[in-house]
Amino acid sequence: MPNIFDEYHPLTGKIFRILDENGVLHEEHAPKFSLEELRGFYRWIIFSRVADQKALNLQRQGRMGTYAPVLGQEGIQIGAASAMQPQDWLFPSYRELAASMIRGLPLANIYLYWMGNEEGSRIPEGVNIFPISVPVGTHPLHAVGAAWASKLRREKIVVVCFFGDGATSEGDFHEALNFAGVFKTPNVFICQNNQYAISVPFSRQSSSPTIAQKAIAYGFDGIRVDGNDIFASYVASKAAIDKARSGGGPTFIEAVTFRLGAHTTADDPRRYRTDAEVEEWRKREPLVRFEKYLREKRIIDDGFAAQVKSEAERAVEETVTQVEAVPSHTPNDVFAYMFSEMPQNLKEQLALLNESLSVKREILFGDTMRHGVPE
Ligand SMILES: Cc1ncc(C[n+]2csc(CCOP(=O)(O)OP(=O)(O)O)c2C)c(N)n1
Structure with a gap:
């Protein structure tokens, strides 16, 4: 099998994509998933959307604090999190609802966190995920430290760190990548380039044509992936994770995607981007193409889709009841x-x-x- 990191070297300007926006699968590099795995991905994307929308509703009703929606970014999150092994660690920022749930974080933790309750950050034993990191770009350093520790202990644990395009303008980000390159730490850095850091567009963030090419300067592989394609996201993440586990050092993945919603519930994106731009990206979003593919291949039908949705709604409602019964937080x-x-x-x-x-x-x-x- 050709090495995707050579074939899609950042300076080729190519973007790694397997499932295109029309739901057509390009066989080269296509992973062999079972029907159950494919239906599982579908369940996750629907569950993520229902949970995301519920959080927005709760915030509007005054039952939750500020919330950062994930809508539109589920492709890379589901692809990458599914390629991890149970012993691997995830270092999220604040928009990784889908990736975090796949790694075993209960939705209750995520809701409690955004309700301002510190109990949300008490990660259950055995769930290898760090708490949400709101400071932009600081946690890649922690992820590199964890990966270095894993390497020194010969544990074969890979550390996957998510952050946004805005984080790449922070000094900490560059220190983290430099250290990872020098010490060949088992890290996978996943930059979700969702085109905006609040109101700042990517063109004001960096003058590099791609973010992936920054990896070259640090001496390791970088790749640009269609982050709205679950398949390409999975394949690239799996290749990077396998490489890290076998001692091949870090990889940088730029997942090209788009934040369809607001930055957070405190933001009004109509002030800095046009409806036309959002509509253009909406055509390429992760669920539309994936659902098209699954329906065309008769892997799912209306009955299955309706059942998945109602199961997700029931599970989310139960979580809301559970978290609203947790004693409120205090200034203490x-x-x-x-x-x-x-x-x-x-x-x-x-x-x-x-x-x-x-x-x-x-x-x-x-x-x-x-x-x-x-x-
Ligand atoms: C160190 C730091 N500076 C500024 C902020 C305020 N802030 C919160 S989110 C954000 C934008 C981050 O954008 P990006 O990294 O692209 O991630 P996205 O929100 O798009 O997922 C900023 C500037 C912060 N939280 N931390």
């Missing part, structure tokens, strides 16, 4: 989760906070509030 949480034993200076600050809250409580509510939360 800001202090409680940082150290296993709280240092003296934080204890003093916490005491000060509670003192000031109790004064405010008395002024505002008499004694009907506890920890700043109505009883």
Whole structure:
């Protein structure tokens, strides 16, 4: 089999694609998935969409804080996460709902996180995923550190790190890639180039024609992949992960995609991009082409699609009931989760906070509030 990293070297300007936007599969490099695996990918994309839309609704109803939707970016997330082994680690940023759930993170954790409850970041034992990282571009350094540790311990664990195009303008990103190249760490860097960093378009982010070509400067493979194609995303990620596991060092994947929704619920994308641009990308989004392919090959039909949707809706509703029953967070949480034993200076600050809250409580509510939360 030809090496895709040579064939699609970033300086060829080629983009690695297997399933095109019309749902036509190009056989070269096409992976051999079973029918059950293909239906499984379909289940994930629908589950992700239902969970994503529910989060937006909850935010609008005041039942969730700010939320960063994943709509449109499921192709690379499902492809890459499915190519990982259970022992591998995922370092997400904040938009990786689909990838995180595939790696075993319960939706409840993701919802709790966006509801401002620190319990969301308590990752279940055995789920190899780091908590959400909101600081842009800082966690590639952590991912490289984890991968280096894995290499020193000869563990054969691969560390996959997701971030956006905006992250590539941060100094930390370049330090991480440089270190990974020098120490040949078992990392796969996945940059979801969704064309915008909030309102900043890619043309203002970098003057490189591609992001993938930055890998050349750090001495390792880079590849540009159609991030809306689950198949190409899977094949490229699997090749990169296998290479990392067998000692071949890091790979950089630029997944070309588009954020169909807002940056977060605090953003209005109509202020910086046109409807025409969004409509153009909507034709290339991951579900439309995948569903076309599955229906044409009679792998799914209306009955299956309806069943998957209603199962997803039921599971998401159950998760909402579950997370809304979790005791609300308090201002004390800001202090409680940082150290296993709280240092003296934080204890003093916490005491000060509670003192000031109790004064405010008395002024505002008499004694009907506890920890700043109505009883
Ligand atoms: C270090 C840092 N600087 C600025 C911000 C504010 N901020 C939050 S998201 C964002 C844009 C990031 O864009 P990108 O990396 O392309 O990822 P995307 O949101 O498109 O997935 C910015 C500037 C931040 N969170 N962290």
